[in-house]
Amino acid sequence: MIFDFFLILIFQPILGSFFFFLAPLLFDFFKNRLKELNFKIFVYSFLTDLIFLKPLGFFLLLASLSFLLLSFLEKFLSYHKFYQYLLFLILFNIFFLSSFFYLASLKINWQVFIKIFLFNLIFQIIYLVIKNLLLAK
Amino acid sequence: MFKKKIKNFLIITSLAVVIFLLSSRTILAQAEETLFSWSLNFQKIIQDFFKRFRPTSQDIYKEKYYELLQELAKLKLTLKSLKETDIVKIQQKYQADFQEVKVIKKDALGNYYLENFPGIAEEMIVLDKNWLLVGRIVKVFKNYSLVQSLETPNLEFNVTDIEGNLLGLAKTISNGFLEVNFVDPQMKINVNDFVLTEKGIFPSGLVVGSVVKIYRNQFNQKIIVKAVFDPESSTFLVIKK
Structure with missing residues (x-):
């Protein structure tokens, strides 16, 4: 958790193309830790609101809606294999980023969208893999 | 777990809607602006710290100047002829009427946040130190102003x-x-x-x-x-x- 705070407070201001708060939330989502997820989703999204200068609740709304979508997806697909995780992550990021772009600028610029989508997807995969490996020891 | 998660996120989403709608109310929006001002100052400290590890602006200028010189060579323009172009005329035209302003932050979409000065207003034009167009001020807040730059899509x-x-x-x-x-x-x-x-x-x-x-x-x-x-x-x- 300290590492996550460090990521958000120190690196979020200088790397605006990443949404650092999503990776720890996704980790808790896949591990079915709802209590931790609920606490973190409020704290991290409010911090991100302040860094991105968005109205309070902006990122909380986007993140909770995206997680709601993932929860519906659980009805049809489990996540035991890498490609299943990847599918969950891709859908989550597409929904989150398209709603972010639409609400932030009322238009989706696909070039910026693809760049930010790839950055976030790669970061989330690395974060989840490393954290899973560290916890496995 | 499936039903529990759906229920959980439905509750959070409805809470988020309430918080989001409340935050646009006048009193809360004013408090929010003060928070944003603190946040921008904090972010400026972080950015300034990391700027120490990047090449200095002088190095970047040298590099850009060299690139520009190469371009000029291709165009067969000498520095003397460049001085005679409209760029210098524009500098003379606006010389007495500009204000140097510090940049607080640049966001992912290419918008810039500038420090305010007395008399700052929307629609004012923003240039860089070399008098090259950056963008225009689109919103003036209590403590900072938002600039739509040439890096912002759809301008x-x-x-x-x-x-x-x-x-x-x-x-x-x-x-x-x-x-x-x-x-x-x-x-x-x-x-x-x-x-x-x-x-x-x-x-x-x-x-x-x-x-x-x-x-x-x-x-x-x-x-x-x-x-x-x-x-x-x-x-x-x-x-x-």
């Missing part, structure tokens, strides 16, 4: 070539690139040609960038322009209207 304005011939409507794409569609096929445009603003949302004659690619067909031309302002600059100039 549209008319542009001309260096001789003042109208090229067409330029539209910013992203990452400092602009595209100008439906340019007259008879117009002679070369790579590295400078592109200037035409009167509209910006005053005429400000340097936007240089042509990096030209797509030609028998009916029209499409040109891609790269903005030449320094995106990492710590200060910008604001022209007071």
Whole structure:
């Protein structure tokens, strides 16, 4: 958790193309830790609101809606294999980023969208893999 | 677990809607602006710290100056002839009427946040230290102002070539690139040609960038322009209207 705070407070201001708060939330989502997820989703999204200068609740709304979508997806697909995780992550990021772009600028610029989508997807995969490996020891 | 998760996120989403709607109310919005001001100051400290590890702006300028000189060589222009172009005339025109302003933050979409000064207003034009067009102020808040720059997608304005011939409507794409569609096929445009603003949302004659690619067909031309302002600059100039 300290590492996550460090990521958000120190690196979020200088790397605006990443949404650092999503990776720890996704980790808790896949591990079915709802209590931790609920606490973190409020704290991290409010911090991100302040860094991105968005109205309070902006990122909380986007993140909770995206997680709601993932929860519906659980009805049809489990996540035991890498490609299943990847599918969950891709859908989550597409929904989150398209709603972010639409609400932030009322238009989706696909070039910026693809760049930010790839950055976030790669970061989330690395974060989840490393954290899973560290916890496995 | 499936039902528990759905229920959980439904509750959080409804809470988020309430918080989001409440935050747009006047009193809360004012408190939020103070919080944003603190946040910007904190972010400035972090950014300044990390800037120490990056190449200094002087090094970047040297590099850019060298690149510009190369471009000028290609254009067979000497520095003397550059001084005689409209760029210098514009400097003289606005010399007494500008304010140097510190940049607080640049966001992912290419918007800049500037420190306020007395008399700052929306629609004011922002240039970099070399008098190259950055963008315009779109919103003035209590403690800071928001600038829509040439790196922000979907900003549209008319542009001309260096001789003042109208090229067409330029539209910013992203990452400092602009595209100008439906340019007259008879117009002679070369790579590295400078592109200037035409009167509209910006005053005429400000340097936007240089042509990096030209797509030609028998009916029209499409040109891609790269903005030449320094995106990492710590200060910008604001022209007071």
